[in-house]
Amino acid sequence: MPATESWQANKKTERMEALTSRVQAVDRRPMNFWEKIYLPAILRGMSITFRHMFRKKPTINFPEKQRPFSRVFRGMHILNRDEEGRERCTACGLCAVACPAEAITMEAAERKPGEENLYREEKYAARYEINMLRCIFCGLCEEACPKDAIYLSETFTPADYARKNFIYDKKDLLIPNPVTDPEGFAKAKGEQV
Amino acid sequence: MFLLAIDWTFFLEKLILIAIVVSLALVIAMYSTYAERKVAAFMQDRIGPNRAGPFGILQPLADGVKLFFKEEIIPETSNKFLFILGPAMAMLTAMMTCAVIPWGSKLEIFGRTISLQIADVNIGILYIFAVVSMGVYGIMIGGWASNNKFSLLAAMRGASQVISYELAMGIALIALLMLTGSLSLKTIVEQQMQTGHYWNILYQPLGFLIFFTCAMAECNRAPFDLPEAENELNMGYHQEYSSMKLGFYLFAEYINMFISSAVIVTLYFGGYDIPFVNETLLSPNLAAVLGIVSLFIKIFIFIFIFMWIRWTLPRFRYDQLMNLGWKGLILLALANMLITAFVMLYIIK
Numbered sequence: 230m231p232a233t234e235s236w237q238a239n240k241k242t243e244r245m246e247a248l249t250s251r252v253q254a255v256d257r258r259p260m261n262f263w264e265k266i267y268l269p270a271i272l273r274g275m276s277i278t279f280r281h282m283f284r285k286k287p288t289i290n291f292p293e294k295q296r297p298f299s300r301v302f303r304g305m306h307i308l309n310r311d312e313e314g315r316e317r318c319t320a321c322g323l324c325a326v327a328c329p330a331e332a333i334t335m336e337a338a339e340r341k342p343g344e345e346n347l348y349r350e351e352k353y354a355a356r357y358e359i360n361m362l363r364c365i366f367c368g369l370c371e372e373a374c375p376k377d378a379i380y381l382s383e384t385f386t387p388a389d390y391a392r393k394n395f396i397y398d399k400k401d402l403l404i405p406n407p408v409t410d411p412e413g414f415a416k417a418k419g420e421q422v
Numbered sequence: 423m424f425l426l427a428i429d430w431t432f433f434l435e436k437l438i439l440i441a442i443v444v445s446l447a448l449v450i451a452m453y454s455t456y457a458e459r460k461v462a463a464f465m466q467d468r469i470g471p472n473r474a475g476p477f478g479i480l481q482p483l484a485d486g487v488k489l490f491f492k493e494e495i496i497p498e499t500s501n502k503f504l505f506i507l508g509p510a511m512a513m514l515t516a517m518m519t520c521a522v523i524p525w526g527s528k529l530e531i532f533g534r535t536i537s538l539q540i541a542d543v544n545i546g547i548l549y550i551f552a553v554v555s556m557g558v559y560g561i562m563i564g565g566w567a568s569n570n571k572f573s574l575l576a577a578m579r580g581a582s583q584v585i586s587y588e589l590a591m592g593i594a595l596i597a598l599l600m601l602t603g604s605l606s607l608k609t610i611v612e613q614q615m616q617t618g619h620y621w622n623i624l625y626q627p628l629g630f631l632i633f634f635t636c637a638m639a640e641c642n643r644a645p646f647d648l649p650e651a652e653n654e655l656n657m658g659y660h661q662e663y664s665s666m667k668l669g670f671y672l673f674a675e676y677i678n679m680f681i682s683s684a685v686i687v688t689l690y691f692g693g694y695d696i697p698f699v700n701e702t703l704l705s706p707n708l709a710a711v712l713g714i715v716s717l718f719i720k721i722f723i724f725i726f727i728f729m730w731i732r733w734t735l736p737r738f739r740y741d742q743l744m745n746l747g748w749k750g751l752i753l754l755a756l757a758n759m760l761i762t763a764f765v766m767l768y769i770i771k
Contacts, residue, residue, distance in 0.1 A: 286468060
């Protein structure tokens with residue numbers, strides 16, 4: 230026996246392990262009369278489709294009914310406030326550095342006297358933008374933030390008609406003030422109201 | 423002078439009947455599209471259209487409005503006259519078949535007996551065959567006038583399919599006509615209504631099966647929807663059509679389905695006969711109304727079966743279709759005819 234043939238024979242005996250237990254060999258014998266008239270097979274098929282008519286539908290009617298998200302769902306970002314309603318972000322830029330999609334830009338500003346009720350620390354983000362088309366919702370910004378300022382909430386980024394509307398700035402991202410609007414704050418945090 | 427004396431009330435009553443039947447056919451075709459989508463959805467574990475109105479009941483209206491407002495495109499290189507004639511033809515032939523189907527027995531209103539059949543032609547079945555075979559012109563002209571190779575190919579397929587299956591259908595019918603001895607649909611129904619006589623399906627089960635299969639092929643419905651095989655011919659013979667002209671083609675298909683169901687019910691399932699009820703014991707008007715109801719229930723069951731088969735079976739390949747038609751159904755139909763003839767001649771006599 231030539232070497233190649235024995236190698237092939239050897240290969241044949243060493244069949245690959247089946248990937249599933251549901252493998253079925255295709256029957257290629259010519260059809261007999263009973264199969265040729267199609268009717269039994271057609272009736273069997275029709276009984277299958279008929280039974281499917283009474284199955285429970287897996288559809289969820291989306292706008293009316295919504296599936297709850299997991300607690301660890303990474304959705305649209307929020308810029309957090311502390312319990313007195315002051316912005317936590319200090320515009321350190323760690324989130325922007327951590328972002329693999331380079332979706333975050335910001336500009337820092339110094340807190341002026343009399344703004345202590347607005348910003349938690351001496352430095353704050355005057356401009357804070359996330360490009361939602363670039364964002365991959367990985368959550369690295371959330372991990373990088375030393376001030377607990379940015380969170381990924383349990384909501385979607387809504388659809389829009391223009392690309393420019395997907396660059397979210399502070400007014401889109403900031404969480405409602407817990408002092409003046411506690412309900413909105415809780416909702417944005419994703420807690421059950 | 424007497425030649426010109428037209429019975430105007432007769433004229434009027436036929437006109438009203440035509441109006442009712444035509445609008446009924448249109449409404450049923452309209453809601454068949456809705457039913458089709460719902461049946462398809464249920465068979466695929468989905469919900470189906472449910473946004474327009476409660477349970478999506480206004481969906482066909484929304485679709486119709488959409489089709490009307492679509493841009494009307496007539497291709498530059500098409501033959502304009504034929505391009506418009508195509509869908510008109512399809513619709514016309516679909517509607518014309520309504521004329522000879524008996525929708526019920528007689529109604530008695532204001533002392534007049536009104537026959538619930540537009541025209542009791544004594545060659546009713548031949549008329550239906552003639553009109554249905556005209557339907558292929560709708561497809562053929564549409565495909566030809568589009569000046570597009572895919573449309574033309576689809577139209578050719580459609581034409582050859584309809585012609586091949588008409589043959590088997592006709593032969594299957596001959597066997598039935600041997601039993602009934604009449605071409606008038608009304609007579610056929612009345613024979614089935616007689617006591618001691620059952621529906622023709624009991625005498626002609628094989629003939630019914632052949633007829634039903636051929637009717638499906640004539641309607642260009644799955645598994646015989648080769649003329650509009652999307653994956654091979656883009657969209658089929660109505661590829662170049664848009665707006666309501668496309669709507670007419672799609673609509674004609676549903677009207678055809680309704681009419682074929684009506685013909686099948688009339689020929690094989692006793693037409694407006696109410697099962698297990700002796701109509702002569704009821705008052706004639708009540709019997710007529712109940713008869714219409716029973717006819718329509720039977721028709722709806724058949725429309726459902728048409729859809730059920732569509733959403734169960736995959737499409738035939740072209741050679742399989744031709745094999746089934748020429749080598750299968752025609753032979754079966756011939757055998758059925760010969761057996762029927764033999765039984766009629768030697769056993770019943």
